[in-house]
Amino acid sequence: MTALSRALILATALLGASSAVPSPTQKVIAPTAERIETNAKHSNKLRGSDEIDLILQTPTDFHPDTFYKAHTSTKESIACHRKSGAAGVYGAETSDCDSPISLVNATFDWIADNLQDQLDFVIWTGDSARHDSDEKIPRTKSQVIGTNKLLAHKFAETFVHGMKIPVIPTFGNNDILPHNILLPGPNNWLDTFTKIWKKFIPEVQRHSFDHGGWFYVEVIPQKLAVFSLNTLYFFDRNAGIDDCTRHSEPGFQQMEWLRIHLDMFRENGMKAIFMGHVPPARTDSKQNWDETCWQKYTLWLRQYRDVIVGAVYGHMNIDHFMLQDTKEINFKKMTVDWAKTHAIEKRSHQASWEDEEFGIASASDYLHELRTHWAKLPNLVSKLPALEVEDDDEVELDEEYDYDEDEDLEAESSKKKKKDGKKGKKKKKKNPLEKLGGKWAERYQLSMIGPSIVPNYFPTIRVIEYNITGLEDHVTWADALDNPDLFSDAGAADLFNLNDEEEDILELDAGGYETESKKKKKKKKKKKGGKKKKQKPNFEVPDAPSKSSPPGPAYSPQPLTFTGYTQYYANLTWLNNDMTEKDEAHVGPERWREGMHEGKSPKHNKPNPRDFEFEVEYSTFDDERYKLKDLTVKNMVHLAYRIGKNKKKSKKGKSKAINEAEWMDGGDFEVELGEWDDEDEDWDDDEEEEDSDDESESEDDESEDDEVETDKKKGKKKGGKDKKKKKKKQHKKHAKNKVWMEFLRRAFVSTIPRDELKKYAVDEGGVYIVGDVEEQEQVVLDEL
């Protein structure tokens, strides 16, 4: 079914250009005469098949650098501008150099040749200027504006004029000067970008853009809009703003703007995709947004979960995703008082960050932190024991969840201690689905992070597909350009005429997924008259979806739901054709990465590049490892669970397993997730190595390559029982979570060879250990 409809879409690639998408997807590019005919007749139709259509999510983080020169040095402070070295024609992959214009041009050419007539709209997630990484050539305002203009021109030419599809840009933290700091509008920068992005911002919204740098585009008129969020007003490092709690703050106003428009969208049955540059990352080492902004955003996404289709971001350069947990919503942290108390702390953060420009926090540390969170997720597929969970009075909003993250899987000792402190709470049995916010996992929200064009790893682009059932003959953006009445008129709403005094506080409706038992409990609590005073918010809390409304497109498969994506990358090592020996990315903890070019001379005296092309790195449609039927939150939560899974822990859970029927509300849940195999399938225990050696064991599993893994997997499937017996003897040190390994590999866009990757797979829990943990190098997170 799915394969068929995709084949139809991709077939349209053959219409506009004779070249097709290269290799791995080849099998789905089966042109059908029928489809081509249809397309030829209605050139302004949504371009996909009956069911699925395409979005170009990235390109993100281009970082074009007009000073880049091939065969220069990748060293710090030189940044591929001077001296001699092995920097390639299309960029110096795995280094911190920015992108040459040739890479920018080649990217657009490739997209025009290969994705023409397939795309419905393009999401361009910012950072279209180089970094300030060369003291000899400091960034100037005209350069920042210049490369932004260059890219705006390329986007307009290729898509708006060429393909007649909308492009939605957004601010990156490097698109302004000094970087990171954008003052509240109106200001010169917003003014400048109103002009640069004139072709992309709908006219009715230019006034509002001038104030805040946010806008939306109805990419399918009256059905679907993409909201370009100005994340710089949420960004913790933006010293030009404070937080999202005061009416005067642009972050506060942006949330108001969202609320007003999302209310209208709900009323009109329209849906929204969110996009922005800086994603809402929030782990111990990495908090991208001001906490008050994160709080409100998460609350908003929760309340509008019937409207929002998905959220896509850039900035981090690594390919990954994150889940916001609505259990963390805390109204106290949306108040001016709280923000004031935390302002000092925040300022000291900002000050220290300034010194650590390229981040002490490494990407791998950060990914490990995500994984630690995910390790606490319950398994949706196999049976979970009834869990003893404590009441948690701290979270007002989400008391229906009563999720205790430490309870289901073993907690880190520190957290245990903390918990021992709050004794005397009553325990009760929990349904694991309740912990997820019901069978659609509505407790969680998904943010997808596209990796960059700038070749800190390899340059990438991502094509997302979404379901267009029932919209096949709908008017397109291009139709509506000629006839603006076809757009909904909501865009005209002007936030800046709102009544600022408006302080009505709506009681928060707990929403559609509160169970009966919870409601009763809630009532009881109210009767008891809890001591806790409700902090009155100084903003209008958005309404939750009506209880009768079905789950939104992010949660249950329906029209507009993201069905999957294809990740493309350009192997610059191959394309530049300048590396001599077996070259590996040097990944050290230093602030600046010279990449695989460190100390090398190019193979050719004159650059001799190959013809540029992107290839498929992976596609979620035929993905053996991720096994994503679509990108709905519950599927991503389950993927996160599998990535986070720690063998020892899951075994424990298993021993207590009870009949899943008790947990499956309605029954179809199991059917939908049933494609996943038994949990063991994701594990590689390396028993051969383990049995024979002990001391040296930790040093290598070098034999471990693709083939070996495949063989083992096959063997596993055949002799399942034997295998399991063997496994019991395993030392936990040797258990390796393959889904986690794959997640890591993809995070670094396949630049880190498998055996080297193992080093980064280690975590404190000893899930996979090779070599001495103390000696592990860290991959520096290039967030700028």
Ligand SMILES: *[C@@H]1O[C@H](CO)[C@@H](O)[C@H](O)[C@H]1NC(C)=O
């Ligand atoms: C990139 O394309 C532009 C036209 O869009 C052209 O003017 C420029 O010379 C090209 N630069 C390179 C390095 O190919």
Ligand SMILES: *[C@@H]1O[C@H](CO)[C@@H](O)[C@H](O)[C@H]1NC(C)=O
């Ligand atoms: C697309 O949505 C329709 C309507 O909800 C559904 O029947 C169909 O199965 C969906 N297609 C895919 C590929 O998810």
Ligand SMILES: *[C@@H]1O[C@H](CO)[C@@H](O)[C@H](O)[C@H]1NC(C)=O
């Ligand atoms: C990229 O190309 C180089 C040089 O041909 C090759 O050694 C390497 O394996 C390729 N990387 C990937 C991920 O295919």
